[in-house]
Amino acid sequence: MNSPGLSFEQAPPFDVPLRFFLTAPWFLLLAAVLLLWQGPETFTSRWQPATLALTHLLTLGFMAQIMLGALLQILPVVVGVVVPRPRLTATLMHVPLTLGALALPIAFLSGRPLWFHPALGLFGLSFAVALTAIHLALWRAPVVSGTVIALRCALGALLVTVGLGLSLGSYFGWGLNLRAITLTHLHTAWGLVGWTVLLVAGVAYQVVPMFQITPPYPAWFVRGFAPLMAALLGAWSAFVLGGWTMAATVTSAALAFGLAVLAGTTLYLLNRRRRKIGDATLGYWRISMTSLLAGALLWLTTLVIPALASAPQVELLLGILLIFGFAVAVINGMAYKIVPFLAWFHLQAQLFRRVKVPNMKQLLPEVRIRWQWWAYLTALLLLLATAVNPAVFTYPAALALGITAGWLGVNLWSIWRIYRHTLRVGLTGSAAEG
Amino acid sequence: MSAIADYFATEHRCCDEVFAAAEEAAQSGDLARCRVDFQQFQTAMERHFQKEEEGLFPAFEEASGMFMGPTRVMRLEHQQMRETFGEMNNALASGDLEEFLGQAETLLILMQQHNIKEEQMLYPMCDRALGSTAGSVLDAVRNLPAG
Numbered sequence: 001m002n003s004p005g006l007s008f009e010q011a012p013p014f015d016v017p018l019r020f021f022l023t024a025p026w027f028l029l030l031a032a033v034l035l036l037w038q039g040p041e042t043f044t045s046r047w048q049p050a051t052l053a054l055t056h057l058l059t060l061g062f063m064a065q066i067m068l069g070a071l072l073q074i075l076p077v078v079v080g081v082v083v084p085r086p087r088l089t090a091t092l093m094h095v096p097l098t099l100g101a102l103a104l105p106i107a108f109l110s111g112r113p114l115w116f117h118p119a120l121g122l123f124g125l126s127f128a129v130a131l132t133a134i135h136l137a138l139w140r141a142p143v144v145s146g147t148v149i150a151l152r153c154a155l156g157a158l159l160v161t162v163g164l165g166l167s168l169g170s171y172f173g174w175g176l177n178l179r180a181i182t183l184t185h186l187h188t189a190w191g192l193v194g195w196t197v198l199l200v201a202g203v204a205y206q207v208v209p210m211f212q213i214t215p216p217y218p219a220w221f222v223r224g225f226a227p228l229m230a231a232l233l234g235a236w237s238a239f240v241l242g243g244w245t246m247a248a249t250v251t252s253a254a255l256a257f258g259l260a261v262l263a264g265t266t267l268y269l270l271n272r273r274r275r276k277i278g279d280a281t282l283g284y285w286r287i288s289m290t291s292l293l294a295g296a297l298l299w300l301t302t303l304v305i306p307a308l309a310s311a312p313q314v315e316l317l318l319g320i321l322l323i324f325g326f327a328v329a330v331i332n333g334m335a336y337k338i339v340p341f342l343a344w345f346h347l348q349a350q351l352f353r354r355v356k357v358p359n360m361k362q363l364l365p366e367v368r369i370r371w372q373w374w375a376y377l378t379a380l381l382l383l384l385a386t387a388v389n390p391a392v393f394t395y396p397a398a399l400a401l402g403i404t405a406g407w408l409g410v411n412l413w414s415i416w417r418i419y420r421h422t423l424r425v426g427l428t429g430s431a432a433e434g
Numbered sequence: 435m436s437a438i439a440d441y442f443a444t445e446h447r448c449c450d451e452v453f454a455a456a457e458e459a460a461q462s463g464d465l466a467r468c469r470v471d472f473q474q475f476q477t478a479m480e481r482h483f484q485k486e487e488e489g490l491f492p493a494f495e496e497a498s499g500m501f502m503g504p505t506r507v508m509r510l511e512h513q514q515m516r517e518t519f520g521e522m523n524n525a526l527a528s529g530d531l532e533e534f535l536g537q538a539e540t541l542l543i544l545m546q547q548h549n550i551k552e553e554q555m556l557y558p559m560c561d562r563a564l565g566s567t568a569g570s571v572l573d574a575v576r577n578l579p580a581g
Contacts, residue, residue, distance in 0.1 A: 077547050080504070080555045143558045206554075210546035213450045274454045277461045279539075341543045348514070359521075359536035360543070 020069020027061025116173030146222030150202030157194025284333025291325025
């Protein structure tokens with residue numbers, strides 16, 4: 001018997017998003033290994049080669065990997081549009097992204113221009129495919145909701161981030177004459193405040209009220225936040241490039257204030273949730289938004305006390321709060337909803353009424369998520385301590401990071417194993433009956 | 435121009451409330467309370483599905499000419515949710531609250547990704563396609579005899 005279709009034609013095959021989710025945790029583990037290898041040196045300044053390598057293992061190997069993979073899955077739900085040729089598109093995004101995320105840290109660590117060449121080519125291919133496929137889908141959206149607006153802004157910011165990243169790579173790889181420090185500031189801001197924050201905002205508008213059963217975000221916020229932030233980023237970039245320090249400081253303060261408003265609003269909504277039973281994803285959202293709020297406040301403080309802005313510890317703290325505290329946490333939490341649900345969904349569609357499909361909590365028991373969450377929280381606190389006192393905290397932080405990373409990888413991998421096992425048993429079992 | 439979207443989205447929120455109550459009862463081990471709340475939830479959901487399948491969707495299909503498009507997917511997802519209601523009832527019948535909670539977690543995501551599709555796309559499309567007749571469609575929907 002064929003399953004009665006379900007909503008399968010709306011969803012890409014399971015392996016399309018899954019490959020990104022199964023690859024990403026190992027980049028987090030690589031980051032831990034790098035930290036163990038390079039030691040406290042990593043935390044003397046954000047400009048150290050090891051620090052740049054570490055940052056890109058997190059942002060490209062982990063964050064971009066899951067953000068792009070999840071977008072391929074989420075687009076049909078929030079936009080109603082399926083990315084064309086999903087398997088081919090996913091392969092052309094995933095393989096070069098993975099190889100590039102390995103090549104770039106090697107390039108930074110070795111300091112050899114030659115390694116930047118393959119990294120740039122790989123990222124160029126991966127992001128060109130991703131941006132084209134996702135842009136095409138977003139512009140065909142039948143209804144332009146606040147989420148669609150935010151996703152469009154996020155994609156625009158990704159385009160700027162990648163453009164700046166490729167230019168900076170050319171500076172290292174081919175000696176292109178650039179204002180590298182200034183462009184690095186822009187690259188960081190567009191990547192974190194543009195692409196990452198706006199994508200999370202667009203997704204949060206839907207998943208926070210729906211999955212935690214909270215009141216909705218205010219309608220003006222949903223439609224206005226992302227375009228306003230994108231416009232502020234554009235203005236700030238122009239002021240920075242033009243050397244208008246005062247104007248740049250004011251727009252910078254407005255951007256930091258915007259982050260604080262997003263974080264504060266989300267924390268407020270989570271506190272008013274009607275779903276009283278808590279879960280690890282809720283815990284991850286809370287850590288994520290608290291980190292974002294703390295990062296925004298620290299950023300504002302540096303604008304008031306300029307001496308702080310150039311202190312290497314403050315820059316490192318900001319990076320840890322925004323990358324590991326904000327982005328990695330929310331991505332980790334979302335992965336625990338997306339992967340078990342998709343496994344259930346695809347099993348249900350293929351084994352409909354043949355065998356009982358394990359529910360989400362059987363696919364991934366809550367207790368395993370809970371312990372990984374504690375390991376994550378430990379890693380975050382130790383990393384923050386490392387920014388202040390690298391000599392004492394670097395190695396414990398690296399170990400905690402390795403534990404939470406490996407645990408996440410094993411947890412997600414175990415869902416895949418149960419999925420394959422259930423599918424095999426279900427299909428052979430019913431074949432024997434037939 | 436958002437009469438349909440407002441009316442049906444409000445029904446989603448009402449169902450969410452009862453769902454949260456049933457889940458909370460299961461979490462605290464109160465089987466009797468959970469049975470009552472879940473019954474109420476299922477009744478509300480079935481009524482909502484009925485209003486869509488017998489009232490809103492045919493009106494939209496008629497007005498837009500889209501018979502095989504989004505409404506077909508929505509009907510299939512209703513069916514998928516009904517299957518999960520069945521599993522949850524089985525769990526309650528055997529007093530297995532652990533199983534009930536696992537199914538509830540699954541249903542919540544299934545239901546909400548469905549609601550997102552309806553609220554983000556289908557309802558605004560209905561409002562657009564039905565135009566000035568939206569009011570009379572809503573009247574008809576409200577007066578549907580309970581199935």
